[in-house]
Amino acid sequence: MMRKRSINSDRNNQSFEAKEKKNATKQLNLERTIQHQKLPNKMEKKIHMKKHTNEISDIFKCDVCGKQFPYQCRLRIHMHRHTGERSFKCNQCGKEFKYASNLKGHEQTHTNVDLFKCDKCGKIFTRNYNLKRHQKRHKCSAEMLLSIVNSLMPTSNFSAIAILINKIISTTKS
Structure with a gap:
């Protein structure tokens, strides 16, 4: 009879330890979730998540300001801020832009497609x-x-x- 009690005691102890471990895991996951919600933007979250998945070598860092990016193409775009390089040129007027999206918006001024005009001063906008x-x-x-x-x-x-x-x-x- 004594033996049964020790077996039950061991089982109860194992069950308690398993529950304790499960609760600790839940607590850790909750803390991580809260920490992830405090990250300021999507970029910061992607960089942080790569640390969890051991993809740290895939984080790209700007040598000038230290800002980090999850993708190399984002770092290349960011570098335009430091270099002042304007590699996107309008075929119509020759005006140059740092970003392709700005060139695309500018090109709309050469067409009559969906321009937005200020009713107060007449200034025209593409967006x-x-x-x-x-x-x-x-x-x-x-x-x-x-x-x-x-x-x-x-x-x-x-x-x-x-x-x-x-x-x-x-x-x-x-």
Whole structure:
């Protein structure tokens, strides 16, 4: 009878150790997941994950600034920042660009395909997000002018003055 207890005791001990090991593994995985979520961008996550999979030799480091990349092609593109090299040239006008994507956007200015025009000043953009960013500058200028007027004028006439200034801004920019 004594022997059965020792066997059961050993089994219980093994079971406890197995559960403890499983819990420790879960805890480690949770800590890694949290650590991965704290990484600032996709590039940092890819570099970090390569360390887990023993692909450290495949990490490409910039000799100038030390920034790391998971792919050699990304390092080559990054190097344009340091060299100032403009290896992408427009066939229409000869303007040169560091990145192929910038050349592609520029080439649209030579065609009449989907250009975005600012309704305030008439400036033309090849990408809608650039137009939106530009339009925010108009809004900031108007808000700054209103802020200055507000600080100089009594508040009772402020709304009438604000309407007048907005009309002036919109007619002079069109």
